[in-house]
Amino acid sequence: MTEREQKYFELEKKMRPYAARIFDGGRFDEMDKNIQHGKTTTKQHVMNVADISMKLGDALHIQYSKGELVRGALLHDYFLYDWHERANEENGRPKSFHGFLHPDIALKNAEEDYYLSKREREIIKNHMWPLTITRVPTCREAWLVVAADKMATISEFFVDIFS
Numbered sequence: 001m002t003e004r005e006q007k008y009f010e011l012e013k014k015m016r017p018y019a020a021r022i023f024d025g026g027r028f029d030e031m032d033k034n035i036q037h038g039k040t041t042t043k044q045h046v047m048n049v050a051d052i053s054m055k056l057g058d059a060l061h062i063q064y065s066k067g068e069l070v071r072g073a074l075l076h077d078y079f080l081y082d083w084h085e086r087a088n089e090e091n092g093r094p095k096s097f098h099g100f101l102h103p104d105i106a107l108k109n110a111e112e113d114y115y116l117s118k119r120e121r122e123i124i125k126n127h128m129w130p131l132t133i134t135r136v137p138t139c140r141e142a143w144l145v146v147a148a149d150k151m152a153t154i155s156e157f158f159v160d161i162f163s
C-alpha cells in the first residue's frame with residue numbers, strides 16, 4: 001500500500017462509524033474515477049473535507065452533529081462527472097459554470113441514492129458560498145464544510161505540486 005492509499009484507508013476507518021451506508025451504497029466509489037484537481041480524485045477530496053471539517057469543529061469547540069457533518073461532507077461534490085473533461089454536457093453549459101451548478105447536481109444525485117437529513121442537504125447545496133452568493137449556510141455543519149472545502153483545496157494543491 002502506498003502512503004497515499006494508507007492515508008485514505010485510515011480516513012475511511014475513522015469515518016465508517018458515521019457513514020458506512022455512504023461508503024457501501026450509492027455510487028460513492030465512482031468519485032474515485034474523476035480528478036478533482038492535480039493528482040487528487042474527487043473521492044479523496046471529499047474525504048479530506050470531511051476530516052478537516054471535523055477537526056475544525058473540534059478545535060473551535062463547536063457543538064455539531066458529527067454524523068450529519070461527515071455524511072454531508074462526503075457527498076458535497078457528488079456530481080459524478082469529470083468537470084475538466086465534460087463539465088455539464090447534459091444541459092450544454094460550458095465548464096466555467098461548473099462552480100455554480102455542481103452543488104445542485106450533487107444534491108440531485110445524492111437524493112437519488114441516499115436518504116438525506118435537512119442539514120446534509122444544506123451542506124451540499126450551500127458549500128460553494130460565497131461564489132453562490134445567495135446560498136448562505138444556515139447551520140454550523142454547513143459553515144464547517146464551506147471552510148474545510150477551501151482549506152482542503154489549498155492543501156491538495158500543494159501536496160500535488162510537491163509529491
Ligand SMILES: [Fe+2]
Binds near residue numbers: 102
Ligand atoms: Fe464543490
Ligand SMILES: [Fe+2]
Binds near residue numbers: 045149
Ligand atoms: Fe469540494
